[in-house]
Amino acid sequence: MKLDLHVHSRYSKDSLISLKSLKKKSLRTGICPIITDHNTIKGNIAYNCPILAEEISTLDGHVIGYFLTEHIRPKLTAIETIELIHEQGGLACIPHIFDNVRKNSLNDKEIAKKSDIIEIFNARVQRHSHNNLALDFAISNRKLKSVGSDAHWLPEFGKNYIEIEDFNSVKEFKKNLKKANFFTQRNSILYLIGTKFYNDTIRRII
Template sequence: MAEPLVRVDMHVHTRASYDSLNTPDAILRGMDAIGLRWIVVADHDQLDLALRMRETAPDRVIAGEEVRTAEGPDLIGIFLTERIPRGTPIRRAAEMIRAQGGVVYVPHPFDVRRRGGGEQHLRAIEDLVDVVEAHNARTWGPGVNERGEAWARERGIPLGAGSDAHTVGEIGTAYVEVPAFAPDRASFLAALRAGRVGARGTSSRVVAAYSAYAKVHHTVFGMKEGD
């Protein structure tokens, strides 16, 4: 009998992101509540809290970073050990991710409202892309997720999916279902190739207001990465 697939939300933010207030403990409790096995923590231009969460829950948390590149688009590095500086040119950022043994993951590639790169920037790193986000739960434009999925499928690139959760309630809105894997580049990519996009939920647009509130909160009270 085949082993059950595990669920991975490949795009989650913590309070280390300027537009989120999610604490590590709340995130792990949220995962427990919905039976989510793994998350990729991908804070905006930050890595420290993701690394600390990985140390605390190494069988549940994968450390990543969502980097704002020099050209504008966001790029996620998975399995990172060192932060990629904000403003790094997109191709250099992809190379730096690979040099760490990481996975180059393109989030919301055609959602220009949310720093998707589109065809021009995808072409610049096409040979370095490991995974494309086929579904992002915060992408609301019609057909936008589908364009990213089609681009990946045409090139035989594995598909990812994530909630892009900036609030705990969003976690698990979108995820992939994959065979069990070791937390490293080769095993994870093999699992994605054998897996599937398991949920394609869409978050309420209300969550945008929570992110706006988080930005104000951080501005007034400062960034705090702990619980």
């Protein structure tokens, strides 16, 4: 199966992707989105994703929780958030790590060592060196690896995904992720700029 492990829907305040349009593109591309909205699991549940997930804003940067059973409140420390994810039997992933262009990236290596997965390629990261640092960190610390589009606009979805064998449990997912195939393509910086403009200007007006 093909999964994009990092996708935002309209349930994220800075995303313009409707669930309906996402479903249509998913059917067309054969890629299943794992919706990781900011600080909410409502979009993920409404879409009926095979993995319950969300991207959580912590005091130290963003952390994604996979295989959650319930929402995790934001604005805790990253360590506290990772512990809560683990208490639910889930997996903690650090997205766009070391991307110092974005203020919400976690850059603390000691905290990252507590996670299960490192996102080694984020399609919105504009400097190859930052994704390379993520890959090096994952390898040196023997972490599971993932990639994601971090899509906030529909055209961003469908270019970055993993091809993984079917799984029925967290244990199977971890096992299959180790041998998954990754497909990556960097998205235009215009989408990142557009998201910032929408979030800072347009959303305040409407």
